[in-house]
Amino acid sequence: MRNLITLFFFAIIAYSHGFSKINPGPITFPKAEILSDHTTRIPFKLIDNLIIIEAELLDQKGNFIIDTGSETLILNKAHFKANKSFSSKSKETSGVIDIIDNPLEKRLREFIIKDITIEDKYSDVIDLSHIETSKKIHLLGIIGYDILKDYEVFIDMYLNQITLSRVNSEGKKLDSRPYLEKIIDTVHFKLRKHTIVIEASIDDQVLKFGLDTAAEYNQLNKRTSKKVLKYFFPSNRLMLIGASGRQIEVMAGKLYRVKLSDKIYFAPMTTLLTNLNQMNEAFGTSLDGILGYEFFRQQRTIINYKKEKLYFVEFPLNKQ
Missing domain, CATH: 2.40.70.10 (Acid Proteases)
Structure with a gap:
């Protein structure tokens, strides 16, 4: 099963x-x-x-x-x-x-x-x-x-x-105290309705990803470029349950070579190969994938919706 x-x-x-x-x-x-x-x-x-x-x-x-x-x-x-x-x-x-x-x-x-x-x-x-x-x-x-x-x-x-x-209407924190942790990089994003859309690259191929804290696994549109798909290594099939309880079968595996900036890049991430056409039609955009838990577990992340910016925070030196 x-x-x-x-x-x-x-x-x-x-x-x-x-x-x-x-x-x-x-x-x-x-x-x-x-x-x-x-x-x-x-x-x-x-x-x-x-x-x-x-x-x-x-x-x-x-x-x-x-x-x-x-x-x-x-x-x-x-x-x-x-x-x-x-x-x-x-x-x-x-x-x-x-x-x-x-x-x-x-x-x-x-x-x-x-x-x-x-x-x-x-x-x-x-x-x-x-x-x-x-x-x-x-x-x-x-x-x-x-x-x-x-x-x-x-x-x-x-x-x-x-x-x-x-924050105020311009995205400036009302609390003037700085974060104790060091911010190591900043990346701009576009807000499409309520969806955070960021650009990332896989072996120099630029892709658009939606950022979603409730995506238990990353998703990659199965209709994306073959140059990108060669860095997706399938391992098994899973049954996926949607918001209404409907189930579909998807391919699961690891996605390699994802890079957000010169400083922010990712170890291989567990990813599902899915069809994102319906979601893209709903938002009038064209996403190549969704980044979720696998993204946030590798990067301590600050989201500022008003400024449309992501800030990445340094891990402690003694992180295991």
Whole structure:
């Protein structure tokens, strides 16, 4: 029997407005550490290759996935039952594998990370019960771009923590204190709707990748150049589960020679060979692949959405 994995790349596209005005109450993160008036640090755990933080909402305590590939805050319909506070107006969710029609919508008056309050945010309400079953966690939802974009987001796989530092409209940190860690390089990216698009090269072939913290495995478009595919070394086939639970078979292997800059390059990364045509059509762009967990585990990364920049932080010298 082939291995079964679950891959999450939530590309959420809204086709209408008109959200519910009902206030479901604040979301709190009990393990957050306040560093200043504008900066907070949240520890996370890795479940498989997903970044999971604990949170409380409507007297429920559970887990949220940190997902830069998701446009909105997503609540799990399994725990937030449809009622008059939800709307099911025309909206569509597009993912790598399939399209989920008519997710419900909910408006959050406040989203609180300890002492940092995020006001007037929207959420989609989607059935995520198959993720709970697969990952064996109590999943309340997914935190995406709409929450993260107002912060400089430091994703640190070395210390298993995320640091959020609020920025102004130009992307400048409101917290004037510098990072203690040394920044070794900076790379520009393009924001396509809510997707971070970066350029990388494989043996001098320039490719466009989407950056997604919830992609458990990298993905490479199987229709990419043969010059690139010769650096993909297949090893086995896997069954892939999409956002709606649909399954497809994909080829898994290692991708070699990925380079982001003169200083930032990667060891061979576990990668899936997939068809990204549907996602590219949804975003009106042309991605050659997705970089996820395999990217972040090799680079301590800071994301600044306003400046459209990635900063890479030096590992401690005693890293094993």
